[in-house]
Amino acid sequence: MSVLALMLADSRFPGGGHAHSGGLEEAAARGLVRTEADLPAFLSGRLRTAGVLAAVFAAAAAHSAAGRVDNWSTLDEELDARTPSSAQRSASRAQGRATARAAAAMAVPSVDNVCGSTLRVLLAATPRPHHAIVLGAVIASPPDAALVAAYLSVSGPASASVRLLGLDPLRVNGSLAALEPLLRSVAADAAASAALDPAALPAPGAPALDLLAEEHDRHHREEVRLFAS
């Protein structure tokens, strides 16, 4: 895996991820996640749905980046169509734009040579691209991009649980590590579908997460919320 991919997966990467809980804040506010024991089910559920979708599109975008295929508008529309929650589309685009901004500022040869031009073409087609698509465009390796996208789909909520609920960070980290076999298989499946026509890419759904995201957005306008999603 490239250093660039490691940086994108790092929770300290300045791409705005720290303000997104992936539905965890709303789940915690509703008492659906209270303790460390509740977390693994939330995380594996998210990984099998939102995580799979992110991995699939990160891999497909990486495939396009590696082959210099300009199908960014199509990928964007296809991912939009698979994200029924408007709040989740906004959260994805906010992180995508921020990740693109941070990646564009990494003026190192690996960025400039491999993905600098890809990023410019992507941003010309979609000024506010989805997060998963930016990850793929920057990493340009389907298996690596898929693994990073899958990991980020659970590392964000895990970190949010520590900050919101005061859960034991060591046990939370253990829960993340326990997801490794699932992360690997999600990434491998996503990489295997990377070359498909975008319209034929898998479309996993998570109605509960969609509803939590919409409720979070509504509550945010009415009362205090600490995370953007």
Next chain:
Amino acid sequence: MSFDPTAAEPDRHAAPPAAGRPLRIGVGGPVGSGKTALVAALCRALADLELAVVTNDIYTTEDAEFLRRAGVLDPARIEAVQTGCCPHTAIRDDITANLDAVEALAERFPALRLVIIESGGDNLTAVFSRGLVDHQIFVVDVAGGDKVPRKGGPGVTTADLLVINKTDLAPLVGADLDVMSGDAHRVRGGLPVVLQSLVDTPGAPAVAEWVRARLAAVTTG
């Protein structure tokens, strides 16, 4: 001093703000030190300028609501950001949400000259990233104890302006303003310090004048 034997000395001169974008000034400081009251006072004192405000309160919309209720600024000129329980992260380590808010305001008001970014209440180590703000004001108050300036910390020692707020409370809380002022000047090595009370001078004249001087420096620089 250079730590890299192969490199030339780093350029010590700060780059001026990029042309065509508003000046960004951060207001940070501990919880309850009077950041929002100062921002409201500045909005009134600088009402002749094209300005906008970004708030980072940990309870996100609280400060924005305070400013809206105070009626000092058109609500469209106030943006609130979510900090994910980490106010210092949002102004220092990952400035994404604040940059997005500043850009949104600049798009909405093309003639914007000044954006004041108020941090959520944090501790004495919280400072703004230079990637987010051009200048920063750190606000402490006398009721927080007259030892605060002596304790230092990056906020107190490195902010471009230190405001020791609520001086009217000094006799009530037994704070020695001479000690606070003396310690502040000592740990700040010549950087400016303002002692103020928004009860005595609601317009925050000294801070407003400092902000106008920063704006003037951009215009003439």
